Amino acid sequence: MKFDSRLLIAGLVLIGGIAIAGEATDPDAKARQDLMDANGGAMKILGGMASGEVAFDAAAAAAAAKTLTDNAAGIETAFKTKGAGDPKSAAKDEIWTDWDNFLKAAAALGTAAAALDTSSADGIKAGLGAVGGACKQCHTTYKAAS
Ligand code: HEC
Known part of the structure:
Protein backbone atom coordinates (compact mmCIF):
# COMPACT_ATOMS: atom_id res chain seq x y z
CA MET A 1 0.00 0.00 0.00
CA LYS A 2 1.31 3.42 -0.91
CA PHE A 3 0.41 6.47 1.04
CA ASP A 4 1.83 9.86 1.77
CA SER A 5 4.03 9.28 4.77
CA ARG A 6 4.22 13.02 5.46
CA LEU A 7 0.49 12.99 6.16
CA LEU A 8 0.91 10.06 8.48
CA ILE A 9 3.70 11.79 10.33
CA ALA A 10 1.72 15.02 10.59
CA GLY A 11 -1.09 13.00 12.11
CA LEU A 12 1.22 11.36 14.59
CA VAL A 13 2.64 14.64 15.73
CA LEU A 14 -0.91 15.87 16.20
CA ILE A 15 -1.64 12.96 18.49
CA GLY A 16 1.09 14.27 20.70
CA GLY A 17 0.07 17.90 20.40
CA ILE A 18 -3.68 18.31 20.55
CA ALA A 19 -4.20 16.26 23.62
CA ILE A 20 -2.96 18.78 26.15
CA ALA A 21 -6.15 20.04 27.73
CA GLY A 22 -4.51 21.81 30.63
CA GLU A 23 -2.19 20.85 33.40
CA ALA A 24 -3.79 19.09 36.31
CA THR A 25 -2.83 20.18 39.81
CA ASP A 26 -3.69 16.92 41.55
CA PRO A 27 -0.25 15.25 41.98
CA ASP A 28 -1.39 11.85 40.69
CA ALA A 29 -2.95 13.35 37.58
CA LYS A 30 0.01 15.65 37.04
CA ALA A 31 2.50 12.78 37.24
CA ARG A 32 0.72 10.82 34.53
CA GLN A 33 0.28 13.90 32.35
CA ASP A 34 3.99 14.66 32.66
CA LEU A 35 4.79 11.12 31.51
CA MET A 36 2.42 11.56 28.57
CA ASP A 37 3.87 14.96 27.69
CA ALA A 38 7.28 13.28 27.46
CA ASN A 39 5.71 10.75 25.06
CA GLY A 40 4.46 13.64 22.97
CA GLY A 41 7.93 15.20 22.94
CA ALA A 42 9.55 11.94 21.88
CA MET A 43 7.02 11.47 19.08
CA LYS A 44 7.66 14.98 17.88
CA ILE A 45 11.38 14.30 17.60
CA LEU A 46 10.88 10.97 15.84
CA GLY A 47 8.16 12.32 13.57
CA GLY A 48 10.34 15.27 12.61
CA MET A 49 13.21 12.97 11.66
CA ALA A 50 10.92 10.61 9.75
CA SER A 51 9.51 13.47 7.70
CA GLY A 52 12.89 15.09 7.16
CA GLU A 53 11.91 18.29 8.97
CA VAL A 54 14.51 17.53 11.61
CA ALA A 55 17.98 16.29 10.65
CA PHE A 56 18.43 12.62 11.49
CA ASP A 57 20.46 12.11 14.65
CA ALA A 58 20.93 8.50 15.70
CA ALA A 59 21.62 9.28 19.36
CA ALA A 60 18.61 11.58 19.69
CA ALA A 61 16.40 9.04 17.91
CA ALA A 62 17.55 6.23 20.18
CA ALA A 63 16.98 8.44 23.24
CA ALA A 64 13.46 9.29 22.10
CA ALA A 65 12.66 5.63 21.50
CA LYS A 66 14.03 4.81 24.96
CA THR A 67 11.77 7.48 26.45
CA LEU A 68 8.83 5.69 24.84
CA THR A 69 9.79 2.21 26.04
CA ASP A 70 10.59 3.51 29.54
CA ASN A 71 7.30 5.39 29.68
CA ALA A 72 5.32 2.42 28.41
CA ALA A 73 6.80 0.42 31.29
CA GLY A 74 6.08 3.30 33.67
CA ILE A 75 2.40 3.65 32.78
CA GLU A 76 1.35 1.04 35.35
CA THR A 77 2.89 2.98 38.23
CA ALA A 78 1.96 6.42 36.90
CA PHE A 79 -1.71 5.51 36.50
CA LYS A 80 -2.18 3.18 39.47
CA THR A 81 -3.62 5.86 41.71
CA LYS A 82 -6.59 7.62 40.26
CA GLY A 83 -6.16 10.63 42.52
CA ALA A 84 -8.65 13.22 43.56
CA GLY A 85 -10.51 13.46 40.26
CA ASP A 86 -8.85 16.59 38.91
CA PRO A 87 -11.20 18.26 36.41
CA LYS A 88 -8.24 18.87 34.12
CA SER A 89 -7.53 15.16 33.91
CA ALA A 90 -8.72 13.46 30.73
CA ALA A 91 -8.30 10.00 32.23
CA LYS A 92 -11.50 7.97 31.92
CA ASP A 93 -12.82 5.77 34.74
CA GLU A 94 -12.49 2.77 32.41
CA ILE A 95 -8.74 2.81 33.16
CA TRP A 96 -9.41 1.56 36.67
CA THR A 97 -12.47 -0.59 35.93
CA ASP A 98 -10.70 -2.24 32.99
CA TRP A 99 -7.17 -2.18 34.42
CA ASP A 100 -5.85 -5.38 32.79
CA ASN A 101 -6.80 -4.24 29.31
CA PHE A 102 -5.41 -0.80 30.02
CA LEU A 103 -2.08 -2.42 30.88
CA LYS A 104 -2.25 -4.39 27.64
CA ALA A 105 -2.57 -1.12 25.76
CA ALA A 106 0.51 0.14 27.61
CA ALA A 107 2.40 -3.05 26.75
CA ALA A 108 1.44 -2.63 23.07
CA LEU A 109 3.16 0.74 23.10
CA GLY A 110 6.26 -0.83 24.67
CA THR A 111 6.36 -3.51 21.97
CA ALA A 112 5.96 -1.04 19.11
CA ALA A 113 8.55 1.36 20.55
CA ALA A 114 11.06 -1.44 21.21
CA ALA A 115 10.66 -2.62 17.61
CA LEU A 116 11.43 0.83 16.23
CA ASP A 117 14.58 0.87 14.09
CA THR A 118 16.23 4.15 14.99
CA SER A 119 19.37 3.57 12.89
CA SER A 120 18.01 5.65 10.00
CA ALA A 121 15.21 8.07 9.16
CA ASP A 122 13.69 5.39 6.91
CA GLY A 123 13.75 2.93 9.77
CA ILE A 124 11.88 5.38 11.96
CA LYS A 125 9.42 6.07 9.19
CA ALA A 126 8.73 2.37 8.76
CA CYS A 135 -0.92 5.86 21.38
CA LYS A 136 -4.16 6.32 19.51
CA GLN A 137 -5.63 2.97 20.46
CA CYS A 138 -5.25 3.68 24.15
CA HIS A 139 -6.43 7.28 23.88
CA THR A 140 -9.54 6.22 21.98
CA THR A 141 -10.64 3.99 24.82
CA TYR A 142 -9.18 5.54 27.95
CA LYS A 143 -8.71 9.24 27.36
CA ALA A 144 -11.54 11.75 27.16
CA ALA A 145 -11.55 13.98 24.11
CA SER A 146 -10.21 17.40 24.96
C1 HEC B 1 -2.09 2.79 27.96
C2 HEC B 1 -2.76 4.00 27.54
C3 HEC B 1 -2.01 5.11 26.86
C4 HEC B 1 -1.00 5.00 25.93
C5 HEC B 1 -0.37 3.76 25.34
C6 HEC B 1 -0.64 6.36 25.59
N1 HEC B 1 -1.41 7.25 26.28
FE1 HEC B 1 -1.25 9.29 26.22
N2 HEC B 1 -2.72 9.45 27.62
C7 HEC B 1 -3.43 8.40 28.17
C8 HEC B 1 -4.39 8.92 29.12
C9 HEC B 1 -5.38 8.09 29.92
C10 HEC B 1 -4.25 10.32 29.13
C11 HEC B 1 -5.00 11.33 30.01
C12 HEC B 1 -4.24 11.54 31.33
C13 HEC B 1 -4.89 12.58 32.25
O1 HEC B 1 -5.25 13.68 31.76
O2 HEC B 1 -5.03 12.29 33.46
C14 HEC B 1 -3.18 10.62 28.17
C15 HEC B 1 -2.73 11.90 27.89
C16 HEC B 1 -1.79 12.23 26.92
C17 HEC B 1 -1.32 13.56 26.63
C18 HEC B 1 -1.80 14.85 27.31
C19 HEC B 1 -1.00 15.09 28.60
C20 HEC B 1 -1.44 16.36 29.33
O3 HEC B 1 -0.55 17.14 29.77
O4 HEC B 1 -2.65 16.61 29.48
C21 HEC B 1 -0.39 13.46 25.63
C22 HEC B 1 0.40 14.59 24.99
C23 HEC B 1 -0.27 12.05 25.31
N3 HEC B 1 -1.12 11.33 26.12
C24 HEC B 1 0.57 11.54 24.33
C25 HEC B 1 0.76 10.17 24.10
C26 HEC B 1 1.64 9.65 23.07
C27 HEC B 1 2.43 10.49 22.08
C28 HEC B 1 1.59 8.29 23.18
C29 HEC B 1 2.32 7.27 22.39
C30 HEC B 1 3.75 7.40 22.21
C31 HEC B 1 0.67 7.97 24.27
N4 HEC B 1 0.19 9.14 24.79
C32 HEC B 1 0.35 6.68 24.67
C33 HEC B 1 -3.25 7.06 27.88
C34 HEC B 1 -2.27 6.52 27.05
Whole structure:
Protein backbone atom coordinates (compact mmCIF):
# COMPACT_ATOMS: atom_id res chain seq x y z
CA MET A 1 0.00 0.00 0.00
CA LYS A 2 1.31 3.42 -0.91
CA PHE A 3 0.41 6.47 1.04
CA ASP A 4 1.83 9.86 1.77
CA SER A 5 4.03 9.28 4.77
CA ARG A 6 4.22 13.02 5.46
CA LEU A 7 0.49 12.99 6.16
CA LEU A 8 0.91 10.06 8.48
CA ILE A 9 3.70 11.79 10.33
CA ALA A 10 1.72 15.02 10.59
CA GLY A 11 -1.09 13.00 12.11
CA LEU A 12 1.22 11.36 14.59
CA VAL A 13 2.64 14.64 15.73
CA LEU A 14 -0.91 15.87 16.20
CA ILE A 15 -1.64 12.96 18.49
CA GLY A 16 1.09 14.27 20.70
CA GLY A 17 0.07 17.90 20.40
CA ILE A 18 -3.68 18.31 20.55
CA ALA A 19 -4.20 16.26 23.62
CA ILE A 20 -2.96 18.78 26.15
CA ALA A 21 -6.15 20.04 27.73
CA GLY A 22 -4.51 21.81 30.63
CA GLU A 23 -2.19 20.85 33.40
CA ALA A 24 -3.79 19.09 36.31
CA THR A 25 -2.83 20.18 39.81
CA ASP A 26 -3.69 16.92 41.55
CA PRO A 27 -0.25 15.25 41.98
CA ASP A 28 -1.39 11.85 40.69
CA ALA A 29 -2.95 13.35 37.58
CA LYS A 30 0.01 15.65 37.04
CA ALA A 31 2.50 12.78 37.24
CA ARG A 32 0.72 10.82 34.53
CA GLN A 33 0.28 13.90 32.35
CA ASP A 34 3.99 14.66 32.66
CA LEU A 35 4.79 11.12 31.51
CA MET A 36 2.42 11.56 28.57
CA ASP A 37 3.87 14.96 27.69
CA ALA A 38 7.28 13.28 27.46
CA ASN A 39 5.71 10.75 25.06
CA GLY A 40 4.46 13.64 22.97
CA GLY A 41 7.93 15.20 22.94
CA ALA A 42 9.55 11.94 21.88
CA MET A 43 7.02 11.47 19.08
CA LYS A 44 7.66 14.98 17.88
CA ILE A 45 11.38 14.30 17.60
CA LEU A 46 10.88 10.97 15.84
CA GLY A 47 8.16 12.32 13.57
CA GLY A 48 10.34 15.27 12.61
CA MET A 49 13.21 12.97 11.66
CA ALA A 50 10.92 10.61 9.75
CA SER A 51 9.51 13.47 7.70
CA GLY A 52 12.89 15.09 7.16
CA GLU A 53 11.91 18.29 8.97
CA VAL A 54 14.51 17.53 11.61
CA ALA A 55 17.98 16.29 10.65
CA PHE A 56 18.43 12.62 11.49
CA ASP A 57 20.46 12.11 14.65
CA ALA A 58 20.93 8.50 15.70
CA ALA A 59 21.62 9.28 19.36
CA ALA A 60 18.61 11.58 19.69
CA ALA A 61 16.40 9.04 17.91
CA ALA A 62 17.55 6.23 20.18
CA ALA A 63 16.98 8.44 23.24
CA ALA A 64 13.46 9.29 22.10
CA ALA A 65 12.66 5.63 21.50
CA LYS A 66 14.03 4.81 24.96
CA THR A 67 11.77 7.48 26.45
CA LEU A 68 8.83 5.69 24.84
CA THR A 69 9.79 2.21 26.04
CA ASP A 70 10.59 3.51 29.54
CA ASN A 71 7.30 5.39 29.68
CA ALA A 72 5.32 2.42 28.41
CA ALA A 73 6.80 0.42 31.29
CA GLY A 74 6.08 3.30 33.67
CA ILE A 75 2.40 3.65 32.78
CA GLU A 76 1.35 1.04 35.35
CA THR A 77 2.89 2.98 38.23
CA ALA A 78 1.96 6.42 36.90
CA PHE A 79 -1.71 5.51 36.50
CA LYS A 80 -2.18 3.18 39.47
CA THR A 81 -3.62 5.86 41.71
CA LYS A 82 -6.59 7.62 40.26
CA GLY A 83 -6.16 10.63 42.52
CA ALA A 84 -8.65 13.22 43.56
CA GLY A 85 -10.51 13.46 40.26
CA ASP A 86 -8.85 16.59 38.91
CA PRO A 87 -11.20 18.26 36.41
CA LYS A 88 -8.24 18.87 34.12
CA SER A 89 -7.53 15.16 33.91
CA ALA A 90 -8.72 13.46 30.73
CA ALA A 91 -8.30 10.00 32.23
CA LYS A 92 -11.50 7.97 31.92
CA ASP A 93 -12.82 5.77 34.74
CA GLU A 94 -12.49 2.77 32.41
CA ILE A 95 -8.74 2.81 33.16
CA TRP A 96 -9.41 1.56 36.67
CA THR A 97 -12.47 -0.59 35.93
CA ASP A 98 -10.70 -2.24 32.99
CA TRP A 99 -7.17 -2.18 34.42
CA ASP A 100 -5.85 -5.38 32.79
CA ASN A 101 -6.80 -4.24 29.31
CA PHE A 102 -5.41 -0.80 30.02
CA LEU A 103 -2.08 -2.42 30.88
CA LYS A 104 -2.25 -4.39 27.64
CA ALA A 105 -2.57 -1.12 25.76
CA ALA A 106 0.51 0.14 27.61
CA ALA A 107 2.40 -3.05 26.75
CA ALA A 108 1.44 -2.63 23.07
CA LEU A 109 3.16 0.74 23.10
CA GLY A 110 6.26 -0.83 24.67
CA THR A 111 6.36 -3.51 21.97
CA ALA A 112 5.96 -1.04 19.11
CA ALA A 113 8.55 1.36 20.55
CA ALA A 114 11.06 -1.44 21.21
CA ALA A 115 10.66 -2.62 17.61
CA LEU A 116 11.43 0.83 16.23
CA ASP A 117 14.58 0.87 14.09
CA THR A 118 16.23 4.15 14.99
CA SER A 119 19.37 3.57 12.89
CA SER A 120 18.01 5.65 10.00
CA ALA A 121 15.21 8.07 9.16
CA ASP A 122 13.69 5.39 6.91
CA GLY A 123 13.75 2.93 9.77
CA ILE A 124 11.88 5.38 11.96
CA LYS A 125 9.42 6.07 9.19
CA ALA A 126 8.73 2.37 8.76
CA GLY A 127 7.91 1.75 12.41
CA LEU A 128 6.45 4.99 13.65
CA GLY A 129 2.95 4.24 12.39
CA ALA A 130 2.74 1.28 14.74
CA VAL A 131 3.90 3.43 17.65
CA GLY A 132 1.39 6.17 16.87
CA GLY A 133 -1.28 3.52 16.49
CA ALA A 134 -0.56 2.30 20.01
CA CYS A 135 -0.92 5.86 21.38
CA LYS A 136 -4.16 6.32 19.51
CA GLN A 137 -5.63 2.97 20.46
CA CYS A 138 -5.25 3.68 24.15
CA HIS A 139 -6.43 7.28 23.88
CA THR A 140 -9.54 6.22 21.98
CA THR A 141 -10.64 3.99 24.82
CA TYR A 142 -9.18 5.54 27.95
CA LYS A 143 -8.71 9.24 27.36
CA ALA A 144 -11.54 11.75 27.16
CA ALA A 145 -11.55 13.98 24.11
CA SER A 146 -10.21 17.40 24.96
C1 HEC B 1 -2.09 2.79 27.96
C2 HEC B 1 -2.76 4.00 27.54
C3 HEC B 1 -2.01 5.11 26.86
C4 HEC B 1 -1.00 5.00 25.93
C5 HEC B 1 -0.37 3.76 25.34
C6 HEC B 1 -0.64 6.36 25.59
N1 HEC B 1 -1.41 7.25 26.28
FE1 HEC B 1 -1.25 9.29 26.22
N2 HEC B 1 -2.72 9.45 27.62
C7 HEC B 1 -3.43 8.40 28.17
C8 HEC B 1 -4.39 8.92 29.12
C9 HEC B 1 -5.38 8.09 29.92
C10 HEC B 1 -4.25 10.32 29.13
C11 HEC B 1 -5.00 11.33 30.01
C12 HEC B 1 -4.24 11.54 31.33
C13 HEC B 1 -4.89 12.58 32.25
O1 HEC B 1 -5.25 13.68 31.76
O2 HEC B 1 -5.03 12.29 33.46
C14 HEC B 1 -3.18 10.62 28.17
C15 HEC B 1 -2.73 11.90 27.89
C16 HEC B 1 -1.79 12.23 26.92
C17 HEC B 1 -1.32 13.56 26.63
C18 HEC B 1 -1.80 14.85 27.31
C19 HEC B 1 -1.00 15.09 28.60
C20 HEC B 1 -1.44 16.36 29.33
O3 HEC B 1 -0.55 17.14 29.77
O4 HEC B 1 -2.65 16.61 29.48
C21 HEC B 1 -0.39 13.46 25.63
C22 HEC B 1 0.40 14.59 24.99
C23 HEC B 1 -0.27 12.05 25.31
N3 HEC B 1 -1.12 11.33 26.12
C24 HEC B 1 0.57 11.54 24.33
C25 HEC B 1 0.76 10.17 24.10
C26 HEC B 1 1.64 9.65 23.07
C27 HEC B 1 2.43 10.49 22.08
C28 HEC B 1 1.59 8.29 23.18
C29 HEC B 1 2.32 7.27 22.39
C30 HEC B 1 3.75 7.40 22.21
C31 HEC B 1 0.67 7.97 24.27
N4 HEC B 1 0.19 9.14 24.79
C32 HEC B 1 0.35 6.68 24.67
C33 HEC B 1 -3.25 7.06 27.88
C34 HEC B 1 -2.27 6.52 27.05
